[in-house]
Each structure stands twice: as C-alpha cells, then as structure tokens.
Amino acid sequence: MPHAPAFPRRYDLDWLRIIAFGLLILYHSGMFYVTWGWHVKSVHAGPEAEWAMLLLNPWRLSLLFFISGVALRFAADKLGGGKLARERSVRLGLPILFGMAIVVAPQSWLQLVESGEFSGSFWAFWPQYLDFNSDFSITTPTWNHLWYIVYLLAYTLLLAPFAGRISRLMRGPGARVTQALFASKWGPATALALPVLPHILYRLTLDPYFPTTHDLTNDWANHAHSLTMLMLGFVLAKDAHFWSAIRRALPAAIALVLILGIGLSATWAQWEALSTSGEWDWIIWPARMARLAYAWIAIAALLGLAQRFLNRPSRALTYMTEAIFPWYILHQTLTVMLGYWLTRQGLPVGLEAVLVIGGTFAGCALLHELVIRRVGFLRPLFGLKPASPSGAARKANAAGTV
Numbered sequence: 001m002p003h004a005p006a007f008p009r010r011y012d013l014d015w016l017r018i019i020a021f022g023l024l025i026l027y028h029s030g031m032f033y034v035t036w037g038w039h040v041k042s043v044h045a046g047p048e049a050e051w052a053m054l055l056l057n058p059w060r061l062s063l064l065f066f067i068s069g070v071a072l073r074f075a076a077d078k079l080g081g082g083k084l085a086r087e088r089s090v091r092l093g094l095p096i097l098f099g100m101a102i103v104v105a106p107q108s109w110l111q112l113v114e115s116g117e118f119s120g121s122f123w124a125f126w127p128q129y130l131d132f133n134s135d136f137s138i139t140t141p142t143w144n145h146l147w148y149i150v151y152l153l154a155y156t157l158l159l160a161p162f163a164g165r166i167s168r169l170m171r172g173p174g175a176r177v178t179q180a181l182f183a184s185k186w187g188p189a190t191a192l193a194l195p196v197l198p199h200i201l202y203r204l205t206l207d208p209y210f211p212t213t214h215d216l217t218n219d220w221a222n223h224a225h226s227l228t229m230l231m232l233g234f235v236l237a238k239d240a241h242f243w244s245a246i247r248r249a250l251p252a253a254i255a256l257v258l259i260l261g262i263g264l265s266a267t268w269a270q271w272e273a274l275s276t277s278g279e280w281d282w283i284i285w286p287a288r289m290a291r292l293a294y295a296w297i298a299i300a301a302l303l304g305l306a307q308r309f310l311n312r313p314s315r316a317l318t319y320m321t322e323a324i325f326p327w328y329i330l331h332q333t334l335t336v337m338l339g340y341w342l343t344r345q346g347l348p349v350g351l352e353a354v355l356v357i358g359g360t361f362a363g364c365a366l367l368h369e370l371v372i373r374r375v376g377f378l379r380p381l382f383g384l385k386p387a388s389p390s391g392a393a394r395k396a397n398a399a400g401t402v
Contacts, residue, residue, distance in 0.1 A: 007077075007238045010070065011313050012306035014321050017067045019302075020060065021324045025331045025364070027056055028145065029357045032339045033349075039111040039144070040340045042356075044349035054268050055261055058295035061148065062229045066299060068152055069233025076163035076234075085160035091383055092153040098381040099146045099329055105129050107336045108140055114340065139215075145332040147214035149383075151223070154216065155230050163234075170235055182241040188249030191242060192256070192297055198228050199292045243307065250304035257301050260294040326372050326382040327364035334363040 031038040034050050076084050109125045112118035117137060118125055129140045143150055159166075170178075181190050206221035213219045236242040267274065267287045274280040338359045342352050372378050379386060 007074070009313075010074075010311070011317060012303075012309075012311035013067050013070055014317055015310040016063065016302060016306045017071075018317075018320045018324045020063045020067065021328050023056060023060055024064070024328065025335075025360060026357065027053065027060060028332050029335050029339075029353075029360055032335060032343075032356060033353065039107050039336050040114050040343075042339060042343045042349070042352065044343070044352065051265050051268070055265065058291055059298045061226065062295055063299050063302065064148065065152075065226050065229040066233040069230035069235075070237040071233075072156060072159065072163070072230070073167065073234045073237035076160070077167055077238075081160040081163040084163060085157055088153060088156045088160075090380065091385075092149050092156070094380050095325075095329055095383045096143065096146060096149055096153065099149075100141045100143050101130065103329055103333050104142060104144045104146065106333050107144055108136075108138060108142060110336055110340045111138065112136060143214075146329065147216075149329075150216060151226055152230075155227055158227075159231075159234065166235065170239065174235070175239065175241075178236070178239045178241045182239075182245035187241065187245035188252060191245035191249050192253060192300055195232055196293050196296045199225055199296070200289060202228075203288060203292060243303075246300055246304050247307055249300060250308065253297050253301035253304060256297045257294065260290055260297065264290060264294060322373070322384060323365075323368050326368045326384065327361075329382055330364050330367055331360055334360045338363075 030049055030053050032040065032042050033045050033048075034053055035045060035047055036050075072084070075087075079087065105126055106122060108129055109118065109122050112125070115137075128134045128136070132141070134140050181187065181194065202221055202224040206224055210219065210221040212222045214222070264287065267283065274283055335356060339356050342355055342359075345352075347355070368382075372382050373384065373387070376387060
C-alpha cells in the first residue's frame with residue numbers, strides 16, 4: 001500500500017488543464033479555417049489564422065501530457081500502481097471504446113461525404129464504419145482526436161508497475177539530485193534549459209524517420225516527445241526545488257517566449273521559401289531547435305503564471321474539473337458537424353466562425369450539464385465516476401479526473 005506524505009492539491013494545475021483543453025477546442029475549430037488538411041473545411045479556409053495556430057501547436061499537447069503526469073503521480077501515491085492501472089483502464093478505456101464507436105463516427109461520415117467518397121445517410125454509413133474490413137480511404141473505426149486518451153492509457157499501464165519505486169526514488173536520492181539542479185542560483189536557467197535537451201535528441205534522431213501518425217503502433221517520435229513530457233510531470237510533480245525554480249524563472253520565461261514567438265513567427269511566414277532554397281539551411285535547423293525551446297519555455301511560463309495567480313479553489317474550478325473531460329470527448333464532433341452545415345449557408349466568415357466556435361462550446365456545456373452528468377450509465381462512458389449525492393463527494397469525484 002502506498003504511504004506517500006501528504007502534498008497540497010495543485011489547484012493551479014487543475015486550472016491549467018482546463019485552459020489547455022479549452023485551447024485545444026479552439027485549435028480544432030481553427031483547423032476548419034486554415035489551409036492544412038483536416039476532416040472538413042470551411043469555404044473561407046485560408047492562411048490568415050495560421051500564425052496563431054503555429055504559436056499554439058508546439059506546446060498544447062505537451063502541456064496536457066505534463067499535467068497528466070503530475071495527476072498520475074498524485075493518483076499513484078494514493079492508490080498504488082496496481083489499483084491505478086485497474087482504475088484508469090476503466091476510466092480511460094470506456095471513453096475510448098464509446099468514443100470510437102459513437103462519438104467519432106459522424107466525423108468520418110462527413111469527411112467522406114465532403115470528399116465525395118460516400119453519399120448516403122449516417123445510418124447507412126455507421127454499420128460500414130464499424131466494419132474493420134471496410135474499404136474506405138480512411139481507417140474506420142478510428143479515434144481521431146481521442147488519440148491523446150489512447151496514448152495516456154498506454155503510458156499509464158507502462159508506468160504503473162514502476163510508479164511506487166519512482167515515487168520512493170524521488171523522495172530520496174532523486175530529491176538530492178533535483179536540489180543540486182534547481183536550488184542554486186542557476187536553478188531557474190536549468191529548469192528552462194534541461195527539459196529541452198531530450199526533445200532536441202528526438203528531433204535529430206527520430207523525427208526525420210517517424211512522422212506523426214497518432215496510430216499508436218508506428219508513431220515513435222511522437223511517443224518519445226509525449227512520454228517524456230508525461231514522465232517529467234510524474235517525476236517532478238512533488239519536487240519543491242523544481243517548482244521554486246519555475247517560480248523564479250517566470251520573468252525570464254515570459255521574456256523568452258515573447259522573443260522566440262516573434263522570431264519564429266517571422267521565420268514561419270517565410271518557411272516555404274527558406275526550406276526550398278539551400279542558401280537558408282543555416283536558419284532552418286536553428287529555427288527547428290528554437291521551436292523546441294519555445295515549446296518548453298512556454299509551458300514553464302504557464303506553470304509559473306498559474307502558480308502565482310491560479311492556485312486557489314473555487315466552485316467554478318470544481319465544476320469544470322469534472323466537465324472538461326466530457327467536453328474534450330465531444331468537441332471535435334460538434335465542430336465538424338456545425339462547420340459542415342454552417343459553411344454551406346453562405347455566411348460571412350466572421351459570423352460563421354463565431355457560430356462554429358460558440359456552438360461547439362455551447363454544445364459541450366449543454367450536453368454535459370443536461371445529459372451526461374445526470375444520466376448514470378453515460379457518466380463512465382465519458383470518464384466520470386458515478387454520481388455522488390454530497391458536495392464533498394462531488395469534489396472528490398472531480399479531483400480524481402485525469
């Protein structure tokens with residue numbers, strides 16, 4: 001049985017998790033409007049918003065994996081590795097299966113309808129979607145945006161047998177190592193620089209050979225980056241020296257994020273010309289390394305800001321800590337369905353975008369509040385524990401959400 005010392009709840013990370021999922025919903029709404037490939041596209045799609053997407057893309061999922069690692073550490077210290085694996089297999093496994101069978105199916109249907117590959121109704125499409133031997137040009141059934149949950153479950157099961165040993169290590173010799181790294185006057189610089197190094201290694205050795213696929217079995221570069229972030233969160237979750245260094249590094253982190261963000265935006269605006277001309281190779285690879293540094297330093301800045309301004313409980317936090325996971329499961333299907341219909345109504349781009357984004361958030365909120373949280377058998381299908389009658393129990397339920 002685990003006997004980890006008590007550690008205060010990290011309300012700041014609860015808020016950051018909610019914010020990160022909220023940004024992810026906005027990002028997927030943005031995918032409807034940029035020139036990059038996606039399931040369905042707006043008639044107004046163009047490059048205008050791509051600069052903002054490029055600034056968000058390097059760190060949005062990495063932040064979630066880091067926070068998930070922290071949450072796993074708290075859960076593992078409370079439950080032990082075996083119980084953690086069993087509980088997360090249900091809490092994450094059921095939403096994956098339900099999501100693939102039901103929630104994601106309309107995305108694939110509308111994608112194939114828009115491409116002209118399928119012309120029938122959803123009810124005619126659904127049995128074919130569930131057939132693993134279907135001959136569509138896309139994989140069906142599939143998990144689409146739910147890949148994050150699939151990967152999180154896989155990493156949890158890999159980590160669970162070693163969770164207790166790692167936790168004990170970080171309370172003993174590991175704490176002395178982090179003290180040496182982060183407690184000195186160079187601690188803030190170390191906290192900003194050291195976590196970037198493995199990602200540079202992966203960029204040089206894995207990224208060129210393993211493009212991101214989200215298919216679990218042939219996605220080794222993405223696994224390396226994502227699992228490293230989760231392990232970083234798990235290992236440092238309760239390390240006071242690291243979190244102190246993050247607080248002290250906040251002014252430098254904010255300044256570096258602004259400098260790197262402006263510099264990278266200018267470079268990305270000319271990326272096609274730079275990458276096709278051998279004369280600019282001296283800029284290409286430093287820019288790629290700068291992108292990796294920008295990703296972690298942006299996360300560090302957000303961690304520092306959250307510690308300073310968001311580390312307090314509230315009723316809104318308790319509610320949204322539970323709500324945001326069902327919102328995540330639902331959001332992309334709502335975006336695809338709303339976008340597909342609205343872009344055929346001849347609306348100006350501004351109004352269409354407001355309706356797509358607002359409709360996605362409103363649909364998530366209404367379906368969670370009026371249906372998911374109130375219908376007992378739906379709760380586990382969206383990653384929620386059974387409903388509890390007391391306020392204290394509801395808080396405990398929300399606190400257990402990954």
